[in-house]
Amino acid sequence: MRILLDGMGGDHAPLEIVKGAVEAAKEITHTIVIIGDQKKIEAELKKYKYDKKQILIEHASDVIDNCDAPVKAVRTKKESSMVKGITMVKEGKGDLFISAGNSGALMAGSLLILGRIQGIDRPAMASIYPILGGQASLLVDAGANAECKPDNLLEFATMGSIYMEKVLGRKNPKVGIVNIGAEETKGTTVTKAAHELLLKSSLNFVGNVEAREIPFGASDVIVCDGFVGNVVLKLTEGMALSVLKKLKETLTAGLKAKLGTVLLYDKIKGLKSEFDYSEYGGAPILGVKGPIVKMHGASNSNAVKNTILKGIPYAEQNVVQTILDSVLELEEIKISE
Amino acid sequence: MRILLDGMGGDHAPLEIVKGAVEAAKEITHTIVIIGDQKKIEAELKKYKYDKKQILIEHASDVIDNCDAPVKAVRTKKESSMVKGITMVKEGKGDLFISAGNSGALMAGSLLILGRIQGIDRPAMASIYPILGGQASLLVDAGANAECKPDNLLEFATMGSIYMEKVLGRKNPKVGIVNIGAEETKGTTVTKAAHELLLKSSLNFVGNVEAREIPFGASDVIVCDGFVGNVVLKLTEGMALSVLKKLKETLTAGLKAKLGTVLLYDKIKGLKSEFDYSEYGGAPILGVKGPIVKMHGASNSNAVKNTILKGIPYAEQNVVQTILDSVLELEEIKISE
Known part of the structure; x- marks a missing residue:
């Protein structure tokens, strides 16, 4: 190769x-x-x-x-x-x-x-989403398509699922849609229609995922439009940086704290590396x-x-070929609408 | 009263x-x-x-x-x-x-x-957004309106700005739109049009704010539709919980770490309280x-x-009256489109 x-x-x-x-x-x-x-x-x-x-x-x-x-x-x-x-x-x-x-x-x-x-219809960028102390999720779309139709979210879910299984080795990966509530009736016209499409698919669809659950690994594949995907990724990065900065300030203020921090040095360093994007590889274009x-x-x-x-x-x-092979099922679901 | x-x-x-x-x-x-x-x-x-x-x-x-x-x-x-x-x-x-x-x-x-x-046109829910080691921001809309027009974002910005100044005492608050890039040309048709409207307003508009900057207090008032607002709030909450959980696990594994943690007890407790929503009051409907x-x-x-x-x-x-007084300026900006 x-x-x-x-x-x-x-x-x-x-x-x-x-x-x-x-x-x-x-x-x-x-x-x-x-x-x-x-x-x-x-x-x-x-x-x-x-x-x-x-x-x-x-x-x-x-x-x-x-x-x-x-x-x-x-x-x-x-x-x-x-x-x-x-x-x-x-x-x-x-x-x-x-x-x-x-x-x-x-x-x-x-x-x-x-x-x-x-x-x-719309290729997407997928991104590994690190889960502290757990297996990473895959976020699709991570920012390529700011505005999406329901069909696009179905495509993202299918491609993300294939990548998760073939490349990251997660069998029958759970697929969730980022939404503002767990109920089917919540969200925008796009997320509601996408929810219906995903129910018809052969994917392991677990329904809506609230943003609060994302850092705990709510689903293996996290599906959303590129605007929301970018917000999720960037905010996670910002929060991690902000918390680590604060932690550093907090843990080095005062002698007692400094002593405690010395004892914890390895642990804190380990925590930092869990946030480190450089450990997780790049973002595939699917x-x-x-x-x-x-x-x-x-x-x-x-x-x-x-x-x-x-x-x-x-x-x-052969991820590309597998996506190609899955298109027929996608077409049938889209047409059935 | x-x-x-x-x-x-x-x-x-x-x-x-x-x-x-x-x-x-x-x-x-x-x-x-x-x-x-x-x-x-x-x-x-x-x-x-x-x-x-x-x-x-x-x-x-x-x-x-x-x-x-x-x-x-x-x-x-x-x-x-x-x-x-x-x-x-x-x-x-x-x-x-x-x-x-x-x-x-x-x-x-x-x-x-x-x-x-x-x-x-669209009342909104505003939410205090805690900034670690800094002054809180105000997020509008926090979830009431999943789908918005550019005019609505202008309304959120105006109402949020008034609330920030009158209630939270921040003079001439900075207003930013959540977006997937700092450039004017980035985002959806809605965020781009809202950007133009805000430039015409008398607000202290600082432009687009990337999600990565939100936890660092990029703007006093953070404007977005209710879908994105809900994602920002819930993800921040989830990240805080996830990091604190991991921190707790990390810092109590092994005797040396335990000892270090005992010395740091007060500090870690203080860090936790900075994430504690119960310190920040409720979310006004504006x-x-x-x-x-x-x-x-x-x-x-x-x-x-x-x-x-x-x-x-x-x-x-008199926040309600002040919002009422600001409507005339809003109407002029909206009509000028």
Whole structure:
């Protein structure tokens, strides 16, 4: 298998990207192709010992940055590392493409170059949602589609369920819709209609999930529109940061507290790592004709390594084909409305 | 001033309601009228020493419970403590009504009995949003209107701003819209149009606020539709509970940690209280012709006491009249679209 890595995307590219690739390569036998400015990537690679047959460079002379308008960037920056990477997946020159670059451009590029899986109206970005002391959930859509129709939520639920089972190994995953009450009658016209569609599906649908239950792992797959998904992810991140900041201030004010904190040092560090997105791998784009994974823009080498290692099953487990196979059932449910 | 209290609403009524009223009465000179089953309330009051001229009972033979359909309950249960309380505000027999009962019924009753302030299309529920180590924000709408138009968000911003200034004493409060990006062009058709409306207003509008910034007090007034507002509030509550639970587990596993935790006991307890909704008072209903405040259904006596004490300015500061006075400016902005 050939894993394609955008060497130029993200806040710490190419330094952390290359370092992460070298670290990941030690744990796998697959080939990693880093796409980007040959000289810059070579300069970074020189810092490490690595197998030159396992880590290759594919030169790309241009870069899509975060200020670029997504569609325009994809159409005009043909020589960018991102466009090259997606195109290589389409041409069978790679099995998986990972980028920490411009999210909008990665979604636009996936749509324009690979195309949607027929029958999927709206591809989505899925995101691992960490559960303290428990197994992570998968949140779909994590922000790609701010406004959705009920059919789209059904698609997100189906694709999320397949990814959860195939890639994260959770059998018959529980699927819930984010809503403002547990009752069927609660919510917007969209969530109510989506609830009815999901009841007709063969998914393991557990109904509405209130936001309060999300951090406790209320369902394996958490379905919502991209606006709500973005709010859920960002607020969780903000709360975790805010609580840890407060905890640090609290636990170091006063001598007695300082002493207590010294005794607890390892525990608090462990708690912090449970919130650390870099442990959880990236966010797959679901519903396009090829495995594309988005990494956090601020990814450090550890995040890069984990995204590579945890992204491999997206390609190996034929997720794209399985989604394609599920479309017939989706069509029947949609038409029955 | 006469404060009307629903003696029968909430999970711990009338026990905690009466206890909270007695505790609040000690700190104020206003009269508190507890509305509900005379015998039950008398039985609770007998447990305490209190000024019989300051705490009165208004008998109500019926109760609206959480299973009741809101509008039907308001229309048919005329003798319920909730309907009586709202009616007493309308008739000038009380200056403020506080209830821990059925939220939907309290909103429906406020609309049907008191009516909307003319020019306010959608009354909203506002909620205090605690900021760790900082001044609380006010979230509007906290869940009353799942689907909103841009005009509604402008109304929420205006009413929230008035409440923040008059009741919580924050001068020229900063107003932000919850959105999935800081840029004007981000979001849904509704948030984009609301952004334009708010730019035309005389409010201290600071633009879009990403959910990640909410726990850090990004704006004094946080504006969003009721679906997003409910998600923000409930997720914050869930995250706080989840982190504290994990913290407790972490800090008591192993002897060294236990010892450290003993030294930190006071600090951790203090941290917990910062998350405690019962410290922050209730949620005002804004946009109806009278001051109505919703308490958390699980309110204990401390929450009841704080809601009474912190609710008084809603009546004293003429918030309803100020909202009425602001409607003209609102109409001009709406028409200019």
